[in-house]
Amino acid sequence: MREQIDVLIVEDNLIDQKLIANYLREYDFSFKIASDGLEAQILLESHSFFLILLNLTMPKMDGIELTKIIRQKLRLEVPIVSVTAFNINEVKDKCFAAGMNGCFSKPIQKIELLGMLTQFLPKEKLKSGDQYAYEVIDLSYLKDVSLGDEEYEIEVIEKFIETINQDLLELQQIFEEKRGEEIKMIALRTLSTIYIVGLRSKLETSLRSLENMDLSEMGSQLECIHAICNKAKAEAQHFVDSVKQK
Template identity: 60%
Template sequence: MIEQIDVLIVEDNLIDQKLLSAYLKEYDIAFKISNDGIEAQNLLKTFSFSLVLLNIELPIIDGFQLTKIIREPLRLDTPIVAITANKVDDIIEKCFAFGMNACIFKPIDKLEIFGILTEFLPDDKLTSGNFYPYQTIDLSYLKEVSLGDEEYEIEIVEKFIETIDQDLLDLQRSFAVKNDENIRMIAHRTLSTIYIMGLKYKLEPILRSLENIDTVDDEMKAKLNDVDEICRKAKTEAQHFVNDLKLKMN
């Protein structure tokens, strides 16, 4: 019996390979990676895939040629989603004409990938507790440093939740008494908390600006509100992640 794998990634760009891998690991999706069209054909003959994510700008055999091979002579009706960096007007039409099922553009967006997985993977896969669209946190770095140690992941994420709770409380109290120096200190402290959950790009600019605001005013209040909103969403998603892991381990 041919082994069933959720997704085949056909991508020669190492950065995009790593990005797609991180997204699929986050959703607990089984996958294999091919660097070119020849390797992809061999994998398609060896395994049964539910979805192919295909960079159409491949060397030697491009994505359009590979799609022709997948449809004929391999005679596979596996859904194929094109990935391209070329945002030209007729690219989507060309993808459909060659037998692909959808097309997305680089830079690759996590929510777009989630939508593709939702549309093309079997319904029973989508009922997995790990299949959850994290919109605020990014678990890529955590997964990289944990090396698959789920107990370590739980420990780190629970520590993040505890620490960020205290940081938010301290920021609120400091603002209430107009202690701008303390706000700057806490903002700096919080910078070291956010990285493990992939919040650098969402929070670092705001926290850096809080460090540089001289007085407690409406601008500081607005930025504190932004920090509070992002952190609370991150906490909710982080707790969901911990709950899923604990359920999985029991």
Template identity: 55%
Template sequence: MMQHIDVLIAEDNLIDQKLLSAYLEEYDITHIIVDSGEEAIKILQSVTFKLLLFDISLPGIDGYQLTKVVKEEMKITTPVVAITAYSIDEAKDKCFASGMNACFSKPISKIELVGMLTQFLPKEKLTSAHSRDFEVIDLSYLKEISLGDVDYEMEITQ
């Protein structure tokens, strides 16, 4: 029986692991963190995820190679989002060519991450356990009404 978890994070930097974990926990999003492409492949054999976040500079099998294995060999259709220390302009074309669905750069911004979650977990309603001003923030609805205006989305979510 396959276990279902929201997000798999393949990231070798401990600080980025902790940051991503804190952001996801705030919205009660289940996740597993691995620090290599090999570990990601192993866990993808027994766990189903809704979103995959891969650092493109993983040791051994990097994020690009990992995405190709996941998409082409394992035939997994789950969206893959790249995390990169490079500028988006430098990495974007290679990310899409390897089969990734999106990418964002470090330092990891909570707003950017929430935007990615909104885009790739559209049926999810993200709620913050630390913010009681809102009962529920339906980020998929916000994404729909913003018509792609990231500045508007950032302003509203803040």
């Protein structure tokens, strides 16, 4: 009986391999990686997959040729989605004519990949993995720069938690001591702290607004900032704990 794997990644670019693998690993999907079409064909003869993600341009055998082999020689109906650096409008007709089910452009975005997984993987597979819903933080940027290095991700997130704790403590203390000008300095410093967890869009306006406020107006704004940051800390800690438990 052939081993059943969730996703086959057919990609010769090492960076893109790591990006896709990291996204799949985050949601606990199983996968195998082939660096070219010939290697992929060998894997397809010995394993079953729910979905194939392949690059159009690869050495030895390109994505179009591999797709034709999958459909005509191996006679597999597994969904095939292309990942390409080309303009989608220029290649989509050729992709679909070869037997593919979808295509999307590089650089690979997590939201697009998750859309493909939702569309093509069995619903029961989508219930696996860490289903914790991050309502505040967005780790897309961290995931992109870490290239799957989970030790680096933990280090960065733990540093974020430590730093934001200090920022919040100082903001509260300075507000109570009515040192308005120092609040503005800490607020600007906090903008750098929150960038790595995708909080800038949620907090930048609030933090920058402190620059033009009198001390008497700052209380409600600081409460909002504290609430969002405390929620972000909890989500960040959950992420660290979930990675460490793997």
